[in-house]
Amino acid sequence: MSDIQIIPTGGALGAEVRGLDLSQPLSAEQVNRLRAAFLDHCVLFFRDQRISEEDQVRFSRYFGNPVPHVREQPDRPIQEIFIISNVQENGKPIGALGNEELQFHSDLAYMQKPGSISILYAVEAPKAGGDTLWANGYASYDALDEDLKQRLAGRRAIHRHSRPQQNPPVPASHPVFRTHPETGRKVLYVSPHFTKYIEGLGEEESRELLDRLIAHGTHPRFAWRHQWRVGDLLMWDNRCTMHRRETFEDSQRRTMKRTQMFGDEPY
Numbered sequence: 110m111s112d113i114q115i116i117p118t119g120g121a122l123g124a125e126v127r128g129l130d131l132s133q134p135l136s137a138e139q140v141n142r143l144r145a146a147f148l149d150h151c152v153l154f155f156r157d158q159r160i161s162e163e164d165q166v167r168f169s170r171y172f173g174n175p176v177p178h179v180r181e182q183p184d185r186p187i188q189e190i191f192i193i194s195n196v197q198e199n200g201k202p203i204g205a206l207g208n209e210e211l212q213f214h215s216d217l218a219y220m221q222k223p224g225s226i227s228i229l230y231a232v233e234a235p236k237a238g239g240d241t242l243w244a245n246g247y248a249s250y251d252a253l254d255e256d257l258k259q260r261l262a263g264r265r266a267i268h269r270h271s272r273p274q275q276n277p278p279v280p281a282s283h284p285v286f287r288t289h290p291e292t293g294r295k296v297l298y299v300s301p302h303f304t305k306y307i308e309g310l311g312e313e314e315s316r317e318l319l320d321r322l323i324a325h326g327t328h329p330r331f332a333w334r335h336q337w338r339v340g341d342l343l344m345w346d347n348r349c350t351m352h353r354r355e356t357f358e359d360s361q362r363r364t365m366k367r368t369q370m371f372g373d374e375p376y
């Protein structure tokens with residue numbers, strides 16, 4: 110019998126999982142519990158893990174097919190691992206994103222088949238700053254004005270990355286309200302970071318509606334904050350959440366190992 114404990118954060122989403130050592134393979138029963146808890150809570154985190162890159166990839170495979178990130182990084186022994194870091198070695202960044210503040214986004218939404226699950230494992234964490242916040246897209250959809258829901262039902266929006274070279278040639282278009290393929294629940298799927306405009310509306314109307322949707326979806330009542338500690342492994346569901354990262358002092362080292370999976374086209 111597994112002695113996994115799933116402890117909800119008490120916030121808008123998320124649960125801590127206790128009782129597992131992710132350096133070891135998991136049983137089918139353990140994996141089933143985690144999959145169910147993940148669908149319920151959208152974010153799961155595990156503290157005090159000591160895992161190798163191989164362990165992280167094995168763990169990721171219980172939930173899908175981890176693939177190399179679309180953004181190139183220098184060749185690494187384990188291709189599926191992408192480094193998020195502000196650390197420089199020999200004058201060169203060892204990873205992506207530096208100490209930048211990142212606005213709310215859903216990973217890889219600028220792809221026609223966006224990210225489904227992302228997993229970060231904290232190797233180095235700053236003493237202060239660099240927190241990551243997640244917002245619950247089910248809760249924000251559910252709480253949206255009936256009027257707005259109806260006005261935007263069936264509408265699609267265009268998503269682009271700010272680095273032109275990271276975008277596919279044909280801009281990705283996704284439903285403003287997508288349906289999670291496993292839970293069947295509706296999700297508000299627009300973000301300040303990637304969503305550019307709503308298709309089929311005038312520029313002004315699109316901007317006004319997007320601003321309203323974004324202000325609503327990023328409201329603190331739908332969000333939960335994680336303060337990183339070394340050894341945290343955290344997985345999130347991009348199909349029903351957005352996340353943002355706060356900045357931190359560049360003199361502090363922050364390094365995360367990331368795996369990511371792609372989903373199908375949102376509907």
Ligand code: OGA
Pocket residue numbers: 193206211216227229239240241352353354365367
């Ligand atoms: C990401 C990301 C947040 C962080 O890896 O997709 O947004 O906390 N990172 O570094």
Ligand code: MN
Pocket residue numbers: 214215216352
């Ligand atoms: Mn991200």
